[in-house]
Amino acid sequence: MVDLVLRSRRVVTGHGVRPAAVAVEGGRIVGVDDYDQVYDAAIDTDLGETALLPGLVDTHVHVNEPGRTEWEGFASATRAAAAGGVTVIVDMPLNSLPPTVSAEALAIKQDAARGQTHVDVGFWGGKIPGNTPDLPGLHAAGVFGFKAFLADSGVPEFPPVSGEELTAALAATDALFVVHAEDPEHLTAFASSASYRDFLRSRPAEAEHAAVATAIGAARRSGGRVHILHLSAAGALPLIAAAQAEGVRVTAETCPHYLTLDADAIADGATEFKCCPPIRDAANADRLWQALADGLITCVVSDHSPCTPELKRRDTGDFAAAWGGIASVQLGLPVIWTAAQARGYTLGDVVDWMARRPADLIGLRDKGRIAVGADADLVAFDAEETFVVQPGRLHHKNPVTPYAGKTLQGVVRTTWLRGHAVTGSAPAGMFLSREDA
Template structure:
C-alpha cells in the first residue's frame, strides 16, 4: 500500500478523533487512506518540526463573504486567502450580505459562479459550502435549495442590518420550521427578540456600556426560548448562532434533555474579550449580539466544557472601514461585525490553553463539530476516508496581530496589537499545501455531494 501513497506526513504530535498521538498519515488522491503510529513510507515524506502539531483543517461554518454585491466589504479571493493563512480549509458562506441574498436557487447558482467561475476564474483558495436563507415569502424555495445542496437555512428574528434580508415574525418562523422539518433540514437562527430590542435604550454615542444595554441579554434569552418551543412543536432541527448570553445555557441543556433537536455555537470574540475592557469609541469591537462581561465569558467557556455549546466559529462579518465609524466612534451607527477569519484558531487556542483545555478540544469545536453541523462528512477529522485537510500549528509559538498584514480585504479587527499563541505554519488542502500566491484549488462543497465537486 505504501508504494501507492502520494505523500506521507509524519508528526511527533497529531490530533485525531481519539486524541493527540504521534504517527504518520498516508494520503492518496487527496484522501487520508492510512493513519498509523509509525512506519508509513512513500516517495514523498514530510516530517513536521518538533514544535509543530498536525491538526485537522478548521471548518468555519459561519463566514460572511458578501460576494457578489458587496465585494468591497469582502470577496471570495480575499476571504479564502485569509482562511488558508489561518489554518482554515473549509468555509460555509452565509446567505447575506451579498446581493442578491441566497434565498432561492438562482441566487445560489450565482454565488457558486462568482466563487468558482471555471478554472481560469476560480477565486477559492479553500473549499466552500453555502447556507440558504429563510425570509418572509420564500417557504416554497426552501426545499429546492435543500435539494441543491445548501447546508441549511439562516433566519433573523429582528432586522438583519440589510434590508434585502428581512426577519421572520413568529408566524413566519413557524411556517419555515414546519416546512424544513418535512425534509429533515436545519434552521440556523440569529436569536435576538425584536420587541425587546425596540424597548431597550438607544445605542447612540461612543460609550460601550450604552451599546451593551441596547442589546440586552434578555433579548437573546427570550428569542432562544421561543425557538426552543417551536422546535419542540414542529420537530425541526435548529441551531442557535453566536451565543453570547450565558443565561441560555441552562435552557439549551434542558431542551436537549427533553429531546429537542437543538445545537449551539459561540465565537472567538465572546471567548476572548470582555465588555469591561472595551474602550469607549472602539467600534471595531461592535458585533451583534454584543461582547458581554468577563463573568459571562467564563460561563461560556464552561458551556463548552460541559458540551452545551457544540462548536466555535468566527462569524467573520467584515465591512469597509467607513461603515465601522472609526472616525466618530459612534456605536449607534457603526456596522456590527468582527473580522477574524484568519485569527480564529490562534485566538481560541490562546484562551483555551489558559483554561486547561487541550488541542483535541479545539479540534473538536472548530473542525469536527462544524463539519458535521454543515453536513460535510469528509471534513474535520484526521481519519481514514476523510479529505487530507490539515493545519500545521506551532502551539507554543506566538505573534502580535498586525491588522495591516492580514489577508482580509479591510484591515479592521479588534485583535490588532494583541499577542496570540499558536502560529499556523502551513495549511494543506486535499494533500497539498495551499499557496495563496498560486492558482486557487478550492472546490465547491454541498451537503448532497460531500466529497466536493469541481465546478
C-alpha cells in the same frame, strides 16, 4: 507509493494527541500509523514537535460577494481562512446581493465565487418572509440549511421572520435552520454615542433569552432542527439544556470574541468591537467556556462579518452608526488556543470545537478529522510560538480587527487542502453541497 507523508510528534486525532505518520494518496488520508512507519512517498516531511491538526471547519462566514465585494470577497476571505488553518467555510446568505434566498440566487453567488476559492466552500440558504415555497428547491440545490433572523439583520433585503413564520418553515422542509436569536421587543434604539455601555444596554441578554425560547418553541412545535447562532448570553444556556433533555432538536455555537473579549475592557469609541449580539462581561464568558466543556455548546466558529473601514465609523467612534461585525476567520485558531491552553484545555479540545463538531453539524464526515478515508485537509500548527496581531498582515480585504496589537499563541505554518499546500496563488477550493454530507 503514496503522494505525501506528514510526520509529527503531536498529531491530533480523534483518539488523542500522539506521534504519528499520516499518509495521503489522491487527496485522502490512507494511513495514520506509527511515527516511524516506512512509506514509499513522493514527499515525506517530518514536522517534529509542530502539531498536525485537521483543517478547521468554519460554518459561519459572511463573504458578501457579489454585491458588497468591497466588504469582502471569495478570493480574500478564503485566502485568510487558509492562513488561519481553516479549510472549509460555509457562506451566509447575506450580505450579498442578491441574498441566497432562492436557487437562482445561489447560482449567481456560485458563479461569482467560481475559480476564486483557496479552500472548500459551502453555502447556507436564507429564510425571509414569503420565500417558504422557494426553500425545497434551494435545499435540493445543495445548501446545508437555512438562516433566519428573529430581529433586524442590518440590511433591508434580508428581513426578519416571526416565530410563527419560523415554525411554518421548519414544518415545510426537513432542513437545518440556523437562527440569529435576538428578540426585537427587547432591543432599543439609542442616540449617537461613543459609549460601548450604551450599545450593550441597547441589546440586553434578555433579548437573546427570549429569542432562544422562540426558536426552541418553533423546533418543538414543528419537530424540526434548530441551531442557535453566535450565542453570547450565557443565561440562555439552561433553556437549551432543558429543551435537549425534552428531546427538542436544538444545538448552539459561540464565537472567539464572546469567549475571550471583555465588555468591561472595551474603550469608548472602539467600534471595531461592535457585533450583534454584543460582547458581554468576563463572568458571562466563563459560563460559555463551561458550556463548551460540558458539550452544551457544540462548536466555535468565527461569524466573520467584515465591512469597509468607513462603515466601522472609527473616525467618530459612534456605536449607533457603526456596522456590527468582527472579521476574524484568520485569527480564530490562535485566539481560542491562547485562551484555551491558559484554562487547561488541550489541542484536542480545540480541534473538537473548531473542526470535528462544525463538520458534524452539517454532516461532513470526511472533514474536520485526521482519520483514514477523510480528506487530507491538514494544518501544521506551532502551538508554542507567539505573535503580535498586525492588521496589515491579515488577508481579510479590510483588516479591521479588535485583536490588533494582541499577543497570541499558536502560528499556522502550512495548510494543506486535499494533500496540497495552500499558497494563496492558485485557488483549488471546491464547492461543497448537502449531497457531499
